[in-house]
Amino acid sequence: MDLLDVAGHAYCCVSLTEYLQAAAGQYEELADLIHSLHYSLALSREIERCIEPNGEVADHASVKLKTLRKQLGSCENELHANADRYIRSHASHLTDTITTIRNDRLVVLVKNTDKNNISGFIHGESASGQTVYMEPDALLVLNNQRLSIISQIKDEIQRILFSLSQMVKHEAEAYQANLFTLSLLDSYNAKALWAKQYNATVTKIGDELIIEKARHPLIDSTKVVANTYRIIPPCKTLLITGPNTGGKTVSLKTIGLFVLMSYCGMAISCEEATIPLFDQLFVDIGDNQSIVNSLSTFSAHLQKLAYICDHASENSLILLDELGGGTDPVEGECLAISVLDYLRQLQPMIVATTHYNGLKTYGKSHPDILLASVQFDVEKLQPTYRYIEGLTGQSNALDIAGKFGLRPEIVDYARELKMKGRTREDQLMEDLEKAIIANQQQREALAQQQESLAAVQADLDKQVDYYQNQKETLLEQARSEADQYIADIKMAADELLSQMREVQTSGQLHQGIALQHEISQLAETDEEPAAPLTDLQVGDYVSINNTNQRGTIESLDKKKAIVNVNGMKIHTKRTDLRASKETLKKAEKISHRVSKPTALSYELNLIGMHIDEALPVLDKYLDDCILMNAPYIRIIHGFGTGALRKAIWSHLQNNRYVDEMRLGMGQEGGSGATIITLKRKK
Known part of the structure; x- marks a missing residue:
């Protein structure tokens, strides 16, 4: 970690602690981990005080550093002033009136033919050989002083960094422990996010292996087939x-992957799962051929099987793909049966795949062996990858051979040979498997229809509830508004009747007539007299009918108008406007002010502009900088012929806002840029 990372580490620990404390009760299992975090906010604040966000050591990191950097600025200013005086007095010997940096020293550009006429040190020549970079004697002392200050600054920075590193050293052991804790929390978070994304579930521990509707996480979720393994x-x-390419190996890998994911504390992508605690997991998948070790597919299998037979126990899980494959079918089948027989005596949990008929018969004759198959769509001649428990699958080699372009006469003859060796039992078993598959497909179709109907019913129920709630809300709102309207009318009528009685008792008949007129006008608003539509003009102060809004007309045509009401523009019909009795207040004094720019860069790039284009842009930019009270600016004019630079210097030489001009240092763009110090407002 660098120092800023160390500072951020403490704030990370604080944020994490505060977040988990705010969510009290939700993460109690993590409480001990959070409480183990140790951090020093004082160290972080000291690092941030001394180190800028860009990684540079700040001026205020120490009094000495601040003083040295101030001295460096003064020294460089004096150095440039001396250089400018020297250039003016020796202009005839120079190729240009600028300075540059060579070997960290300020030098002037001297004609090669005049180098012996000037006293100083040569630091190099230009590519053309016409110019030598010379450090005149007049600049020697200040150049030495500048380099000395720079060296002292470097030493002080090293001291500050060493001091901060020593402070970090005292916290190093605790911070290393924090990194381990944070890594652990990060892994928990990653596992939780993965589980949420894949709709995964946490497994239970038990003696049985049950994975309900398992979905291999590396297969596209829109294509994966969910299977249940037990x-x-x-x-x-x-x-x-x-059959081959039917999904047997995918089932094998899914079981093995989910077991290992569970042992890593990860949820697995299924609906429900129970997995035993195995001491070892043995896997023999793939051909594992090796030229280096002179191993064929069969030899590689034998090597793994030998290891498994020597090391497996009753608490192991063994996954075997195409057991006995890679050699003569008869011998391979016999070997597979023998290996299974031996391993079953050790009583581990075994999952094996095969397409040998002898192994299928072997499985049927032993009650501790569960048979299953992967489905093959005979109509489409392609696997469905659906796992079916309790059936022995057919290899479907002849159907697959036909699909992959083998001549029909070859496939037909192979079928004849197959039929000659079939028994009545084989035929009945095949018919039974077809019937079971058809029944399962019907059940799945029915289940999908039920799910669809349930979803439609749920949606209808939601809509009924929504419209019922809307109906009740609207009725209640209507009742409330009607009650309020009746109450308002009644109150107004009572008040007018009371006033009428007072009038009648006093005998003031003319007041009674006026009140009767007021009753007849109860529903009308006290509108202001309308101005003729032709009299309205932009700038008139008007009121808008049926509202309490008044404002100034901003835009007006035959039918519509835009009125500015307290800064808000109201669109209305022209016929709804009335001349207001009030007059627009004009108390504001008219004054001419120049707005300050809201944002300003301290750098202007004029490269590529002609002089007559650049100078107006420079003047406008300089005005903005003066308004913003900028301390200094950098004008980038490039090297080129020097004409643009000379024009800029000549243009600004007598400007009353310019305090000082100089060419840039090495890190400021050198002679390709001019640094201008502006006079500040008091």
């Missing part, structure tokens, strides 16, 4: 059969 004792071996 191995429930006394069955401890699952034998999955079916």
